[in-house]
Amino acid sequence: MSERRQELEKLHRSLVVPGEEICVIEEFVPGEGAYVLNGVVRSGVVGRVFLDWIQRRVSVINPVGKPRIPRRGSTVYGVVTALLREDLVLVKVFADERLRRYNGMYTGFLHVSQASDKPARSILEVVKPGDVIRARIVNAKHPFQLNIKLGNSGVVAALCSKCGAPLYRVPGQQPLVCLRCGSKENRKIATGYIYVKKGR
Ligand SMILES: [Zn+2]
Structure with a gap:
């Protein structure tokens, strides 16, 4: 207890x-x-x-204050909601860089070329549906094209694709690990990833 x-x-x-x-x-x-x-x-x-x-x-x-309208160059938070193609995911953008929630959702797209410095054949090597990401908007008009290579962007929270439990970052190690089922998965992790395994 x-x-x-x-x-x-x-x-x-x-x-x-x-x-x-x-x-x-x-x-x-x-x-x-x-x-x-x-x-x-x-x-x-x-x-x-x-x-x-x-x-x-x-x-x-909710933190006080109104979010600004997202525009080119804005840092935003979104949830990866669907795999559209092998190289493209759909993202629902819900909050600004200070995690102030927007009124309504904005649609974003993340292409593998905007997601990884390393050659990746599938966007799923970098993000997966259900992940919460911090991203930069690179175009001027809605729907937004997103980038997670810039700044400290990337995945801030991810769930195990096998059992749905949070995936933990183990300091000094590369793949994220599920503490429930032991599964290991790769993501492009952002600074400030929320699930961190404490201790040794
Ligand atoms: Zn698991």
Whole structure:
């Protein structure tokens, strides 16, 4: 219990993105900005987690301030939603560089040539559907062409394609690893990738 409590306390004020798992319904009920799906409480917005230990309620509060309209050169966050071709994925852009959620979604496309410095035959060697990415917009008009080679861009959160658990970055090692099933997967990882394995 106390170990889990420590884990939960670490969640307080941490930044989460839509769909991210926070806890299970037996621990906290969902309040503002959160929802429950199959017993798991997830964030519905980009924001910071607030745990109310008295009422056993978890809320996700959006950072204040309005996001600007995305334009060429903007850094944005998006979710990879579909593989369109071997070399192209569809991205739903949802927040600006400070993780302020846009009103509505913008459509983005990420081509393998904009995703990897190394020759990659498939875009799936770099990103996969379900990944949350930080990207730079390279064209002027919506729908946006995205680039994850520039700056500190890349995947900021990825889930195991076999079992759906988070993939962890192990400092000093290359592939991401699933702590649940042991699967190893490659991504183009951004600075600030959120799942990092602590300890040795
Ligand atoms: Zn797994």
